[in-house]
Amino acid sequence: MKNTIDILNREFSRQNYSDEQACNSDMAELKGVASNYARIENAIAVLSDLRADMSYICYGGFANIFGLGKDVKEGTFESIWEKDIFSRIHPDDLDRKHAQELCFFHFIKQQPRQKRRDYYLMSKLRMRTATNSYIPVMHRMFYIFGKSGETLRMALCLYSPLIADFQAGCLIIDSSDGHIIETEKQDNDSILSAREKQILGLIDKGMTSKDIAEMLYISINTVSRHRQDILGKLQVKNSIEACRIAKELKII
Known part of the structure; x- marks a missing residue:
């Protein structure tokens, strides 16, 4: 897992962040989006600033199952790797999660700039509850680009109950038309x-x-x-x- 995280960190750090100021002006709005997902869906929402290596975490009601809502305060943390959440993901699933995100990063970079905002990653994970049992969880990740469409500036991760199972372990969804790509079949x-x-x-x-x-x-x-x-x-x-x-x- 560490090698994959190191690769992702290098990929993020070598980007051109010349449009950073424009993205910073949207930070308050994006925090509001994360808070609304947590409130409306009862989800755990993590908004990560890839350039600053910081995360803003909001805990909806679903977090209580994992002992996160009460024991761990929400707010801003100095890392894009949310350790309190990762510690509750099954180790095998966590390794796959980071590998899938690396594949998704390269998939996105191959898409036309005007299409990059349309895709998000959806996968199922096993997460350990406060009673030390694992339950299935749906994980969604949205990459947020700067205004140029070239620089990946933010990532929004959502953790919520898996209400409908899907056979593939990980999917790339085109939100503009509902087209689904199984990452295992991605060329x-x-x-x-x-x-x-x-x-x-x-x-x-x-x-x-x-x-x-x-x-x-x-x-x-x-x-x-x-x-x-x-x-x-x-x-x-x-x-x-x-x-x-x-x-x-x-x-x-």
Whole structure:
């Protein structure tokens, strides 16, 4: 799990936050949205500021089942990783949750800017109650972009009762038309070309550009160009990070 969180933190931190001021002006409104979800749906609502690494948490009535509503105060916390909530999620589900969010991040980045606001992630989790029994919970995550549509600035997570089960463990929903994508069936393979996956697999085995060029009968310049394309598509700074993310996305 820590590797996935580290990757997400790096992905968030390297974004261009030039539209931060415009987003800050909306913070009060977004806090109101989170509070309304908690109040109307009795949900646990977590609004995370990815740039400032802070979260605003509101507890609806559903939080009482987990001992959160009374024992843990709501308000602003200096982390986007809500540890009090995470400690109540089944460890296996928590690992999957972060991997799903990484996949969702890369899915969103592949969409046209004008469509990115339409998608949200929905998954089912097991969470431990105050009586130490696990119950199914519906988790929804909405990414909130700056006005340019390029920079992911906020994330809103909602935890509420799972009132209707669904077979897939995790879904991406297009809220504009109701189209559903099962993350397990999402074609992450399409992020990289066949040649790029081949080269990244060889890099992961420790081969140099010269070795790869000789093995594939291509020039070192061609290998270098592929390496740069891989870094750009996976939005990472070096080959080590590229290999880690590709493994998380099950590309290699």
